[in-house]
Amino acid sequence: MPLDLHAVAGILPRGGTILRTSRTNPAKKPDGLEKCMATLKKNNVDALIAIGGDDTLSVATKLFDKGVKVVGVPKTIDNDLSGTDFTFGFDTAVNIVTEAIDRVHTTAEAHNRVMVVEVMGRDAGWIAIYSGIAGGADVILIPEQPFDVDKVAAKIRMRHGRGRYFSIVVVAEGAKFASKDALVTQSGEKDEFGHARLGGIGNTLAQEIERRTGFETRTVVLGHIQRGGSPTAFDRVLATRYGLGAIDMVHRAEFGRMAALRGNKIISVPLAEATGTNRRVDQEMMDAVFGILEDVEKEAVAG
Ligand code: F6P
Numbered sequence: 001m002p003l004d005l006h007a008v009a010g011i012l013p014r015g016g017t018i019l020r021t022s023r024t025n026p027a028k029k030p031d032g033l034e035k036c037m038a039t040l041k042k043n044n045v046d047a048l049i050a051i052g053g054d055d056t057l058s059v060a061t062k063l064f065d066k067g068v069k070v071v072g073v074p075k076t077i078d079n080d081l082s083g084t085d086f087t088f089g090f091d092t093a094v095n096i097v098t099e100a101i102d103r104v105h106t107t108a109e110a111h112n113r114v115m116v117v118e119v120m121g122r123d124a125g126w127i128a129i130y131s132g133i134a135g136g137a138d139v140i141l142i143p144e145q146p147f148d149v150d151k152v153a154a155k156i157r158m159r160h161g162r163g164r165y166f167s168i169v170v171v172a173e174g175a176k177f178a179s180k181d182a183l184v185t186q187s188g189e190k191d192e193f194g195h196a197r198l199g200g201i202g203n204t205l206a207q208e209i210e211r212r213t214g215f216e217t218r219t220v221v222l223g224h225i226q227r228g229g230s231p232t233a234f235d236r237v238l239a240t241r242y243g244l245g246a247i248d249m250v251h252r253a254e255f256g257r258m259a260a261l262r263g264n265k266i267i268s269v270p271l272a273e274a275t276g277t278n279r280r281v282d283q284e285m286m287d288a289v290f291g292i293l294e295d296v297e298k299e300a301v302a303g
Contacts, residue, residue, distance in 0.1 A: 013231070014230065015092070015229050023052070023055050023056065023193070024192060025055070027059055033059075033062055033066060037066065037068060047071060047250045048071070049070075049071050049073060049246050050073070052073075052075055052076065053074075053075065053080070053081060054076070054278065057072045057258065057271060058275045060072050061256075061271045069253075070255055070271065071250055071255060071259070072257070073242045073243070073259050074088070074258060075089050075239070075242075076090070077090055077092070077120060077127065078123075078124060078127070079124070079127070079279070080123060080278045080280070081258075082273060082275075083270075083274040083279075084258070084262070084269070085261045085262060086261050088238045089227070089231070090126060090235075091238070092229075093120070093131075093227065094127060094131045095232050096225060097135070097222060098131045100220065101136070101137060102135060105135075105136075105168065111216070112216070113166055113218055114166065114167045114206070114209055114210070114218075115166070115169070115220065116203075116209070116218070117169065117170045117171070117202070117219075117222065118201060118202030118219060118220070118222065119170060120172070120222075121172030121173060121174055121175075122173065122195065122198055124142075124281060125140070125281050127172065128140055128171065128175075129281050132170035132289070133289065136168070137170040138159060140169075140171075140289050141172065143172055143175050143280075144281050145286065146178040147175065147177065147178060148178045149179070149205070149208045149212070152209065153209055156213055157213050160215065167215075169205070171201055171202055171205055183201075184199070184201040185199070185200065186198070186200055199221065202219040202221050203221075205219075206218060244266070245266040245267075254268055256271050258274045
């Protein structure tokens with residue numbers, strides 16, 4: 001599809017992709033990468049701008065290693081690519097989840113319930129921690145820190161003992177019970193990148209909390225709602241700036257690199273650096289959340 005100005009007119013407020021590309025792994029298919037290269041050649045594509053998260057960009061890196069002129073653009077709601085401060089899509093997801101937490105507060109408060117909100121985040125808890133802070137969650141559980149469900153229940157009991165009658169728990173789909181090795185999955189099925197289909201930790205956790213506290217506990221699984229609809233202004237501006245950064249990189253023949261945000265500047269980083277390791281929630285963010293909870297615990301002990 002020639003992406004001239006006419007083809008891209010009006011896409012700014014739209015989510016998803018007008019190209020209808022999807023997360024597929026050509027490296028897994030016999031001659032998959034060679035077929036991609038032949039298609040690029042046949043269509044006289046001078047350079048490939050790959051827009052996606054670690055899976056898409058790891059394939060882009062493989063194509064670059066085979067000689068394709070590649071530039072990457074960081075797009076994933078998970079915000080877990082290294083080398084950049086933010087990926088686009090993340091801010092939109094956080095805003096959707098924050099609004100959902102605000103709405104869930106109504107039922108939690110009206111019915112004295114514990115509400116568990118399950119959000120996306122396979123290896124990194126960025127969505128959970130940002131939306132949990134913004135939505136005033138009482139407990140936030142992320143993949144970076146396996147949790148002890150007895151402690152979670154104790155925290156909720158302590159809060160309710162201090163005159164609050166409801167609690168909100170935000171849990172990332174990739175969070176792990178300290179007592180169990182395995183992630184909670186929907187089925188044993190794996191995608192082309194070897195990822196199991198996660199989901200279900202919210203329900204399991206809710207049952208465990210209810211059993212330990214006796215408080216009525218319900219679950220809300222936000223799923224793909226987090227990944228749909230119109231992007232926020234922040235994401236629209238960021239995506240526009242990444243687009244400009246990427247095309248400038250093509251003109252400068254800066255290949256094998258990804259447009260990235262550092263502070264408020266668009267820079268470029270090696271693709272291999274961006275996809276080498278998942279960017280996890282950093283210590284400062286964790287201290288902000290878990291530090292506050294520890295203070296509450298100390299205060300409770302001191303009476
Ligand atoms: O990588 C983005 C992501 O939204 C993850 O947070 C989530 O685990 C996964 O995609 C879900 O993918 P699918 O729609 O293929 O189930």
